[in-house]
Structure formats: C-alpha cells, structure tokens
Amino acid sequence: MTTTYREAMRAALRQALQEDERVFLMGEDVGRYGGCYAISQGLQQEFGETRIRDTPLSESAFVGAGIGAALGGMRPIVEVMTVNFSLLCLDQIVNTAATLRHMSGGQFSVPLVIRMTTGAGRQLAAQHSHSLECWYAHVPGLRVIAPATLEDMRGMLRLALEDPDPVIIFEHNALYNREGELTEVAVADIRRAAIRRPGKDITLICYGGNLHKTLEAATASAESGIDAEVLDLRSLRPLDDETILASVRKTRRAIIVDEGWHSGSLAAEIGMRIAEQAFYDLDAPLARVCTAEVPIPYPRHLEQAALPQVESIVGKVREVMGQNV
C-alpha cells in the first residue's frame, strides 16, 4: 500500500488508541491544530479532547505529567514537538523517567513513550535543527529508537508501548512527506538493527533520516565497484552490538553516518565499540560522516554543507576503500 511516513505514524497512533484505553496522546498542538507536523490530524475528532490532549507550552510539566500518568496506570504518548524543545524537559526525562525504576529498587516502572521530531535540512536555522539523539542514548534507563523505514514508522510505536520502561522515538522531519510502499507492519523491530542492503566491502551504519541518503550512497559506490552493506540501527539505546559487529567482521570496514555533531556523537560511541570488539577484523581505519561542528546555519548551501550528504558519504567510502580521489 502506498503511503507516507506521516500517515504511517498516524495509523500507528490510531491503532494504539483503539486497542488500549489507557493510551492517550498529549503535547503541544496535537489536538485542534492536528500536530505541528500534522501527524495527529483528525485524531481529536475521533478520540476526544481527553485522549488527544493539547498542552500548554510547558515541556517539563507535561512530560513529567506523562511520567506520573504512566506510574498511575496509563500508557501516555507524549509528543514533544521537536528535540530542540526537549531541552526544556531534559530534567524530567533524565532525572525522573530514567531513574525512577532504579531509585525505587525496582518498585516503579515508567511505561512512557515520548515522540519527538529531530534533524535539520529545512533551513530552520540553529535553534530548530538539532540532532541530539545521542544525549538521550547516553542515559541508562531509557530506550531510544529511530524509525527509518515506513514499516518501522508504522510498527515501532506499538512495540514502544509494550515496553514497560520509557521509550523515546526520534522521527526525522525529512521522512514525514516521504512516500513509499508499506509492506508488512510485523517486520518492525525496536531491538535489532537491520541490514537494509547487504554488501561485502564496507558497512555503512546509519539510522533514521539518513538511511535513504546512505542507501543512495551505497548505490553510487557500487558504480566504483564497491559493494557496501547498509545497516540501520533502529535502536540507538541499547545498541545492537551483535548485528553491528557481525557486519563489520564480514566487511572489515565501517563508516558511521550520523547527523549529530562529530564530538561526543553516537558515531563516536559506535566506532569505539567496533574498535573495542572488532579491532583485529578491521581492514581500514574507522570513519564517520557527521554534521560539521557549527550551529546549523540558515542559508541552504551552508546548511547542506554542514550535514551528511550522499556525496560526502560516497567520498568517505572511497577514501576508506583506498580509492583516493
């Protein structure tokens, strides 16, 4: 069935709301407005104001309320409009959601799902273009996932709701309008990374909004005789070391494509894990394609230059393969 990522997530929300009375959605402009990215359009008419709950601009309070409601037996889906605004509720996520289970000696779990849009690329400038997934992926007690395919966009929410602990879903803004063929929803997974393109020469590790760029780069690299394998992480925390290492041990080379800034990035973490566990399997230095160390600039050409692109990925692939240009 042909659909968009936006529709896939909306269908996932609708299904969750239909299947479980404890599920409700809250966030800024999720109701009347239909969601900043029109994800929840029509849902308030369908499920009412109580379950599609507009909140004031109080990220900390409504994320904290989501935690409390989860403790109180509900299955809240909290939409923080974008990762940029999630900095206003970082305290609740990191200090409360992630720690409650542990601090209480296992007495209280927090079955909360937080959705947020992430990523740059739409000329929204420095304050609205962050990719801070790695901040959350740093924190024990959280599960962090990122759908990259239509199937995952459609199927991950349900899996997140089934999880008894807090789950953060990062949805890249570049995906919403994307259209494609939605196959089986059952293939969605939030535990295992997926090989999206098998190859034997080099592993390209990516997630979320950069999967399509990376697949394009793999196709382009094939023209130079390089057979790249593309690995979609799906889960940013915990990382599926097993799948990552199996792929790298096979190809003996790895590039991590990550829209976060280089320093202290998820790419850095993955690279380190490979170095720790697969050093003797490596046939080339590890490499990464990340965002340049600059707040995202407004002009299009500069923004594009700052972000990972198909060309920069292809260039890095050739460099690692020893095909110096």
Added chain:
Amino acid sequence: MSAPTSQVSREQGLRWLKDMIRVRRMEEKCAELYGQEKIRGFLHLYIGEEAVAAGSMPELSAEDAVVATYREHGHALLRGISMNAIMAEMYGKREGCSGGRGGSMHLFDAKTRFYGGNAIVSGGLPLAVGLALADKMQNRQRISVCFFGEGAVAEGEFHESLNLAALWQLPVLFICENNLYAMGTALARSESVTDIHRKAESYGIYSSAADGMDVVSVNTAVRAAVTRIREDKKPAFLEMRTYRFRAHSMFDPELYRDREEVDQWKQLCPIATLTAQMKAQQLIDDRDIDGIEKDTAAEIHSAVEFAEGGHWEPVEDLTRDVYTESR
C-alpha cells in the same frame, strides 16, 4: 485560621506527639550515624518541620499518592513505611525501602504509594500532576499530595505544574513547606513576592497559608484542602510556614542565618509547643511523654539493629533495575 488547641483530644494529641517524636528522634539518630559514617551521601534533616508531615498524613487515605523531596524521612515514616526499612535504606542495605539503591534522598514505597524522594528541586511537581491525571482519566477518587520546599517556587516546573493542574482540574494537593531558606538563599533574596500562596491563587487554585510549626493548624488546613479537592475535583495549595532547626544538609556551616534567628524559631518547636499546651490542659503528663520516648527509643534501636544486620547487594547485581527485567 488554625483550630484552637483546646479542641485537641488526648488521643489525637498523643498521636501527633508520638509521630513528631518518632521523626525527631529517628533523625537525631541518623545525624549520629552519619558522624559514624554509617549513613553517607547527603542527609537532609526535617528537624523543626515535623508538624507539617504529622498534621498532613492522617488526612490521606491509603489509596492516595504522596510525592516528596529529598527532605522526606518524616513523610516516609508517617506515611507508614517502617522505620526498619527507612533505616536500612539510609544504610544502603538490600532490606531498605528502595532496596538500598536510593539512600536518604530517595525513599520509595509502592505499598503506601510513596513516590519519593525526588531530589531535583521542583522535579516532583509534574509527577504529582501526572499521577492525578491518571486518576482523573480512570475515574478514580484518590488524590495526589506533593510536598516541596519554597525554593521550588522559583523553578519553571512549579508554575508549569500549577497551571496544568488548574487547567485540567486535577486532584492534587500542593503543600509548600516554606522554611524560609532555599539551601542558603533566604526567601526575600530570591522571590519578588514572598507570600507564596498568592502565586497559586494567580492560577485560580484554592490556596491558603498555615502555621507550619503548629500541628493542629497544619491538620486543620490539610483537612479543609483535602475535602475541597475530593468535592471539587480541583487542585489546592497550602503554604506551611515552618523552619528547619538544623543545617540544610550535614556539611553546612550556616553562614547565611543568625544564631538568634534559629534560637527564636526553636522556641516554636512543634513538639514542645504541643506538649506544653496539652500538659497545661492536663490532657497528658510526663509519664505519657516518657512512654512515647521509651517506645520510640526501642523502635529506633531495633531499626538500627535491622539496618546493621541488613545485607549489601552483591556487586554482580550492579546493573539491576535499570530496565524492567521481565521485558
């Protein structure tokens, strides 16, 4: 606004006295144990403020939820967590009410719906709002009570939470324990308006202030607020004017307040005040107090023994309880 003390019955008064003395003596023991390095980390004592917890807890039902701060030993004890479990938690033993993982600042107990032990100032308010939201959405009649200090009032989360609770008409009782100092910062040095309960009024929340050094006054205010919440299904706000006699935490030279000020407030000690009043009215005599002190000493003695005899969690279990195991 407080009820005349003359209305206190012997039975009621003795209970409050016992509650306050239990908290006081337990904490004094904690301070001693801290000096012996049995208890470590931060230890924030409630001494001086006992009337607030003692006057509040009896008005709550078992189904209600309590959210507190890092100065929560008294709330935990009077909510019904055993002194044994609290003491073992202070020691970091497996038998503690949080399995030893939380310590002094993070007492939790599912049985009594005691949700911590939240040590980020104002961090517990959204939690209480959420608990109340869940109750409202599930048509349950219970309420959530959130204790916090006046330092939280300067935080954004305080205002966000009050607004949300009022906007969504949630059954939350906010109890601000105004002890005049956010660690070392005096209220007047941090708030443009020091009449804290008026801030709640600005959100359209029923709000009042009470003498936090007087357990009767506290109890009267809490009873009224709880009744309103149960009837109106709306939040309420109480400002309890109180004072801590001890330092903010254990390692605090108290450069920010005068000895005389502390001594003045100590004259208002809620235990001494209630004892004197009840004696004057010949409701109790020294034997009653001695009896309470003796029982309390025995309870503390056995709690310390319990904690001493508790077990350290094996290091192999280090990463337990980060995620739910069953998933």
Added chain:
Amino acid sequence: MSEFRLPSLGADMEDATLREWFVKPGDKFKKGDIVVAVETNKGIIDVEIYDAGTIEKILVEPDTRVPVGAVLANYVSDSTRMRISPAARRRARELGIDPVNIRGTGADGAITVEDVLAAAGPAAPSAEATQAYKPESSQETRREPGREAKPSSATELEPAAGMRQAIAAAMTRANKEIPHYYLSTSIDMTAVLHWLEQHNARRPLPERLVYAVLLLKAVALALRKVPEMNGFFTNGETQVHAAAHIAVAISLRGGGLVVPALRDVQMSSLDKLMTDFSDLVNRARGGHLRASELQDATITVTSLGEQGVETVFPIIYPPQLAIVGFGSIVERVRAVDGEPRVRSTINASLAADHRASDGHRGGLFLAEIDRLLQEPEKL
C-alpha cells in the same frame, strides 16, 4: 624490515668480532645511538646506527667474528614502518606470511586482507570464498581415516580460523572445479634407505639427509619426462612450467597447514635441498615465510608418512596441475626375482588434473619416480 650491517670503520678494516650489544629485540633507538661494540684490529669501537627504529632480531651473537657488511641485526625503521590493517596483520600471521614485501592497496597505502590473500597466491581464498566457507572434506580430514571427522566450525578452530577458512576455500574450489584422476603405486624404498644409511653414517648430525628430500628430488626429475604435471591451469589453459617449484605441505603445530615452495628443485643438490627444506619447515612453523614462497609453486608434494598413513588421496592445490602424495614406509612382502622378499615400500599416489593430462601420462610419471628412486646415488 631493515638490516643493520657491520660498517667499515676504516679502509683497512675487513672484519670485526662482535663484543657487546647495547640493544635487544623490541628496543627503540634514535639516529646516532650506540647499538653495538665490536673489536677490530685497532681495539674496541662503539658502533652507532644512522637510522631510528625498533630492533626486531639480533642475528650475530657476541664473540662472533663477522666480515664488514654482515647483517648484525634486523630492525624496523621508523621511516619505513609499514601500514597494515589489523585484520591483514592477523591474516598474514595465520598464513605464515611476512607482510613486509606486500604492496598495500588500502586507505593510505595500507596492506589489506585482500593484499595478503593476493600475496599468498592463487590458492588463497577471496573474501567471498571465505564467507562462503562450509565444512568440506579436505586433505586434512582424509589423512586420519580412523578418527571421526570433527565438524569444522570457525569457533572451534580459533585462533587458526582464518587459515582454516583459507584451506576450506582452496579445497572447495579444487573439488568443485578440478576433475581429478587418481593413480597409486607401491615403490620399493630399500635402495633409498640403504643408500641413506651409508650416506648419513659418514656425516655429522646437521648434515644428514632425510628420505623426504630424495622423494622431492625424484619428483622434480620425473617432471622432466612428464612436464604436463608441472604448472598451472588457468582461464581454460594449461601452462606447463620447466622449473619445478615444489610446494611441500607442512602441517603446523597449532593446526592447519601451509604449502610453501622449494624453488628449482630439479637443479638443487640433495644437500642444498635438505638445508632449504629444514629452513622452510622452521620458518613455516615460526610464521616467517616470504610471500613469494607461497605464490609460485608449480606442483605440491604431501607426505603423511609420519602419521602412519599408507596411502594419501590428495587434492590438488588450485591452480596447480598435480599433487603427489607419499604414505609411510612399510615393510611388505614383494616378489623380487621370482622370490618373496620383505622390502621397505612406500605408496606414491598422484592426483592430476584431467583437463591437462590423462592417466597414461600420470602412470608414466609415477613409474619415472619409481625408477629414479631405485638409483638414489644418481639423484
């Protein structure tokens, strides 16, 4: 690898006696460091080194007299330190190849696994073949028919898993691509053993020969008569080689085997062959084979006599044309001049590529080996 040689410290200096080393293997040194003291006819002189690097191996012990120009030590120069990927380094070690002469094609000219495999010769597996590795019957499992073949798996064979994979890939390819035919004959070794006994009796231990050397020489000489056993089959064509570079299968103590070549065996004296053979075995087991030794073998000889095997059914190492197997020497009753006699015999078997030769030629080849071994003094 670089060589530190005894410098000429004066026009009249021809040699010197090494007295003392100031460095040991693993030591780093700077340009100008004094590394050794030597005694010349003018007294003891400290010798400095004009490079920076790390000592790999001391080759001359103290109190040894050596001529000017003699290599005193091997070292890795900082300037020529090679770039090699961790995976390539490991694979090279597994294959017993010294990567020093391998040309790197990876990032920044680093040596990659592909480079190592290419250097290891045509028999070495491609990355693809490595991945496709499946347990196969091979020379290794056939040699012990009495023992139950263990299921092969990568984990079981660690740390030699890479080598196991290499063998697997080569043997799989051989079995898949090469139409083998097999011939076997029993050769009387009595003359060889008799000759060896007399020959060795006159010599000190280090100079004594083993019968395997005679077998190698016989194979090499037999190739002159049946050259189509010697060379390669590639791209549908047989390339016959004149020079007999005979690969010898050497099993390693840690498991696995390598097949380095002895070059120009047809031209070598038995003594030289013996020296080369010992050296090769030692280096193979120490992991110090040269890449070239693994690349240019034109035929392989495998002997499993030590294991008590009577007959070997070998598999050709692609793209070679043939492999000769020898079992152990056993005493058998044979008819000699119409009389039953107990003779020492060895079973020689041949596996040859039917695309390059026929059984008739193979038979001739074995017969020629037999004939040559009856006159050991002429080898």
